[in-house]
Each structure stands twice: as C-alpha cells, then as structure tokens.
Amino acid sequence: MKVALIPQRLEQRTLLALLLTALVAVSVVSLLVGAGTVSPSQAFSMLLGSEDSEAHFVVWELRAPRTLIGIAVGMALGVSGALLQAVARNPLAEPGLLGVSAGAAFAVALALVLGASAATLRISVAQLGALVGCLCVLGVARWRGVDNDPIRLVLAGAAFSALLGAMTSMMLLFDQRSADEVRFWVIGSLAGRRLEDLWAVLPSMAFCTVLIALIARPLSALALGERMASGLGHHPQLIRALVVLCVALLVGAATAIAGPIIFVGLVVPFIARAFAGPDIRRTLWFCLPIGPLIILTADIISRVVVAPSELPLGVLTALCGAPVLIAAVRARRLPML
Incomplete structure (x- = not known):
C-alpha cells in the first residue's frame, strides 16, 4: 500500500508545481493588464527596461500592490475556508456564508464611522469582529445541533450576515459623511489598496x-472523531479554539485590506480537495496557490469586462461562487467532512 501511495504523491507534487507556475503567469498578467490607458505592450516594455514614466507608475504603484495584496487575500481566504470546513466537518462552511466576513465588515464599518483611519487599528477591529462572528454562528449551531446539518448551518450564517448587513446600512443612514468611504470599501475590491495595508497584516498572517x-x-486526527483524536493524545477543544482563532485572524486581515469577498473560501477548498483528497494537510498546501489564482484571475476579469471602468471584485466572486454553492446543495448526497 505504501508503494501505491508513492505515484500518487508524485502526481500531487507535479500538480502543485503546475499550480505555482500558473500563479506566477497570472501574476505577470496582472501587472500587464488593466483598465487604464497603459497597454499590455507598454507595460511589458517597461518590465524589460523601457523608461516610460507613465507605465512605470501604473505597473509599480497601482498594479503591483493590488497583485501582492490579491495573493495574500487569496491565500488567507482559501486556507481559512479549508480550516473552517475541517473544524465544522461541513463542506458548506465558508467565512462569507457563516458570518465571519460579515462580522469583520461590520466591525470595520463601525470603526470608519467612528473616525478610525489607521490601518493597524482597522485590521485589529476587523479581526475582533471576525472572531465574534465566527463564535456566534458556531456557538448557535452547536447549541441547536445545526452543525450536523450543512444546510441549516448555512441558513444560520446567512441570517447572521443579513442582520449585520442591516445594522451597517442603518449606520450609513445616520452618518452620511462616512457613507461613501464605507460603500467603496464594503463591496470588496483590490483597487486603490496600498502596500502599507499589506505590511500591516503580515505579522498576523505569519503568526497564523x-x-x-x-x-x-x-x-487531521480530529477528522477521525473526537475519541480517536483524544486517544492519539490530542485535545479536540483546544484544536477547535486555535482553528477559530486562525480563521478570525486570516479573514479579518483579508477583509480589512480588501473588503468582504465571499465564496472564495468555499470554492478554493472544493478544488483543493479534488487534487489532494480528504487529508487536510495536503488540502492546505493546495489552497495556497489556488486561492491567489482565483482572486487574481477574477481581479483581471473585473478590470477588462467593463473597461474603462472596473467591476467590483466582490460582485464577480459572488457571481462565480453562487453556482458552486447551488451545485453542492443540489448534490444527491452532501458529505460530512
């Protein structure tokens, strides 16, 4: 049996190498393509050494930061989705569906309305909001036994997200001064983001x-059941608490710098498990390139589909992720993880 596993592992490593190569290629395309007046040929010439000041500014000051931020956001959302699905043992558990992103978004909107401007403060508030949102939904689910039913867990998260969305709208009605800034941020986008925001979230991402x-x-042992994990010397409650902490930090950081982007945490683990199988450790490795690939591809499409304007990234990921959710719900037998 061990001999049979060797070709499978080699195949997975080859797939992982191909995904990393595709990520590099998409990152280069992200530097070359945009909704502005700088063409891909001008951007490519600048990368080869041409002294076009306009192209230099657009590529290095506008497109490069959003590309790096897109990579970080994709990794954070993809990994957090896989972790949340593993700890909830639910293939539909996703930060955007279970209220984690909504909690972070509401916390940041509240901070903006109250006048917070520092990036570090905004990130800390978002992570706290994500933690509270995650604990609320998972707590209600376990209290009512909803975590044994994937559909009901999603409905509980959707209700919580709708509640926080309504409270955010009420805040905007009472504070028109902050309305434009909050609306620009809450739709989810990489446009106009700065590298300073990325540097601010790197410590928490490194800790995670x-x-x-x-x-x-x-x-991985917890997937075999709590008794089995305890028998192997692990502590299931501590593992769950640490996973929730990681999810809150990652989703809060991603939401603070790019706004709420839903369905990425659902689609990325779904694809990763198709490559890696049920082992959460291999799934996490595959989430690392797949998350940024999806985010950057969606961001590139958002720049060109309605050029010279841009389509919000959060809208595009919702349009692409909703069919995956519908397909999973309509499956003949929805598995428990």
Missing part, C-alpha cells in the same frame, strides 16, 4: 502560518 503548522496534524 506558524500556528497552522502546529495544529495541522492534530486537525
């Missing part, structure tokens, strides 16, 4: 990377 490396094996 270390934490995920420590809990990946115990989380």
Whole structure:
C-alpha cells in the first residue's frame, strides 16, 4: 500500500508545481493588464527596461500592490475556508456564508464611522469582529445541533450576515459623511489598496502560518472523531479554539485590506480537495496557490469586462461562487467532512 501511495504523491507534487507556475503567469498578467490607458505592450516594455514614466507608475504603484495584496487575500481566504470546513466537518462552511466576513465588515464599518483611519487599528477591529462572528454562528449551531446539518448551518450564517448587513446600512443612514468611504470599501475590491495595508497584516498572517503548522496534524486526527483524536493524545477543544482563532485572524486581515469577498473560501477548498483528497494537510498546501489564482484571475476579469471602468471584485466572486454553492446543495448526497 505504501508503494501505491508513492505515484500518487508524485502526481500531487507535479500538480502543485503546475499550480505555482500558473500563479506566477497570472501574476505577470496582472501587472500587464488593466483598465487604464497603459497597454499590455507598454507595460511589458517597461518590465524589460523601457523608461516610460507613465507605465512605470501604473505597473509599480497601482498594479503591483493590488497583485501582492490579491495573493495574500487569496491565500488567507482559501486556507481559512479549508480550516473552517475541517473544524465544522461541513463542506458548506465558508467565512462569507457563516458570518465571519460579515462580522469583520461590520466591525470595520463601525470603526470608519467612528473616525478610525489607521490601518493597524482597522485590521485589529476587523479581526475582533471576525472572531465574534465566527463564535456566534458556531456557538448557535452547536447549541441547536445545526452543525450536523450543512444546510441549516448555512441558513444560520446567512441570517447572521443579513442582520449585520442591516445594522451597517442603518449606520450609513445616520452618518452620511462616512457613507461613501464605507460603500467603496464594503463591496470588496483590490483597487486603490496600498502596500502599507499589506505590511500591516503580515505579522498576523505569519503568526497564523506558524500556528497552522502546529495544529495541522492534530486537525487531521480530529477528522477521525473526537475519541480517536483524544486517544492519539490530542485535545479536540483546544484544536477547535486555535482553528477559530486562525480563521478570525486570516479573514479579518483579508477583509480589512480588501473588503468582504465571499465564496472564495468555499470554492478554493472544493478544488483543493479534488487534487489532494480528504487529508487536510495536503488540502492546505493546495489552497495556497489556488486561492491567489482565483482572486487574481477574477481581479483581471473585473478590470477588462467593463473597461474603462472596473467591476467590483466582490460582485464577480459572488457571481462565480453562487453556482458552486447551488451545485453542492443540489448534490444527491452532501458529505460530512
């Protein structure tokens, strides 16, 4: 049996290498393509050494930051979706559907209305809001036994998200001064983001990377059941708490710098499991390139589909992710993870 696993692992490594190569290619395309007046040929010439000042500004000051931020956001949302699905043992668990993104978005909107402008403060508030949202939905689910039913868990998260969305709208009615800024941010987009925002979230993302490396094996054991995990020397409640903390930090950071972007945390693990199988450790490895690939591809499409304007990234991911959710719900047998 061990011999049979060797070709499978080699095949997975080849797929992972191909995905990383595709990510590099899409990142280059992201630098070349945009809704502005700088053409791909001008941008490519500038990368080769041409001294076009306009192209230099557009590529390095506008497109490069949003490309790097897109990579970070894709990784954060993809990994957090896989972690949330693993700990909830639910293939429909997704930060945007379970109120985690809504909690972060509401917290940031509240901070903006109250006058917060520092990026670090906005990120901390978003992570706190994501943590509260995640705990609320998962707590209600376990209290009512909803976590055993994927559909009801999504409905509970949708109700919580709708409640927070309504409260955000009420805040905007009472504070027209902040309405434009909040509306620009709450739709989800990479346009106009700065590298300073990315540097501000890197410490928390690095902390989550270390934490995920420590809990990946115990989380894989937890998939066998709490008794089995306990028998192997792990602590299921501690594992769940650390996973929720990681999800809150990652989703809060992604939401703070790019706004709420839904369905990425659903689609990325779905594709990753098709490549990696049920092992959460391999799934997480595949989420790392697949998340940025989806985000950057959607961002490139959003720049050109209605040029010279741009389509909000959050709208495009919702249009692409909704059919995946419908297909999963309509499946003859929805598996528990």
